[in-house]
Amino acid sequence: MRTAYGFDDIRQNESLVHNAEKLVLEVSEASIPGRFIVNYFPLLRYVPSWFPGAGFKKHFKDIAQLNFKMRCTPFEEAKRDIEDGRKGSHPSMAFSLIDRLPEPGDPNRSDLEAIARNVCALAYLAGAETTISSATALVYILASYREVQTKAQAEIEKVIGSDRLPLVSDREELPYVHAIVKEVSRWYSVVPLGLAHANTEDDEYDGYFIPKGTLILQNN
Numbered sequence: 001m002r003t004a005y006g007f008d009d010i011r012q013n014e015s016l017v018h019n020a021e022k023l024v025l026e027v028s029e030a031s032i033p034g035r036f037i038v039n040y041f042p043l044l045r046y047v048p049s050w051f052p053g054a055g056f057k058k059h060f061k062d063i064a065q066l067n068f069k070m071r072c073t074p075f076e077e078a079k080r081d082i083e084d085g086r087k088g089s090h091p092s093m094a095f096s097l098i099d100r101l102p103e104p105g106d107p108n109r110s111d112l113e114a115i116a117r118n119v120c121a122l123a124y125l126a127g128a129e130t131t132i133s134s135a136t137a138l139v140y141i142l143a144s145y146r147e148v149q150t151k152a153q154a155e156i157e158k159v160i161g162s163d164r165l166p167l168v169s170d171r172e173e174l175p176y177v178h179a180i181v182k183e184v185s186r187w188y189s190v191v192p193l194g195l196a197h198a199n200t201e202d203d204e205y206d207g208y209f210i211p212k213g214t215l216i217l218q219n220n
Helices: 010-030 042-046 055-083 093-099 109-124 130-144 146-159 168-173 175-187
Strands: 196-198 203-205 208-210 215-217
Touching: 010 055, 010 109, 055 093, 055 109, 093 109, 130 146, 130 175, 146 175, 168 175
Parallel strands: none
Antiparallel strands: 196 215, 203 208
């Protein structure tokens, strides 16, 4: 939460993380095939919520409200902190993105703010389980190979310092840290399913041209 929004209050962070974990659990359970009767009788989508067997509608409404709360509440609080001059002593994604937003009268302000809000939420919502798993694996690796930890820390201090968060533009200057991240993903894949994807337009990655519609399987 400190990285995403700059929040230091432990109780506040615990509440947000608890709700995030609850949302992830609710969505995961709702995704189970056959979890709701509407999976078997699709016509129930069109009946009112009070109709017998339509209890799933209230359930999904509650999930949607929790999702809205998780995306908007901490971001709006970060905005108020900036407006009140309480930016905190730690850099954060929210403060960085809000600082880059155009003036309130700009026609693109609303869309760009929505993107910033969703990006910050993804930092702790989408990573409520996956990020924790990867971070746990990383701690295990660094504790097992202290020399790797020492070299990575030296590279970070040389390129980033201690007064800001790393940026995507820093990646080329952090080859050792980048290699560690890739190795953690390779060695301890969070979701080792190898789900197939297809790119929606021509693309290029690491010097390789990938035509539109190419079937892509991640390295697991």
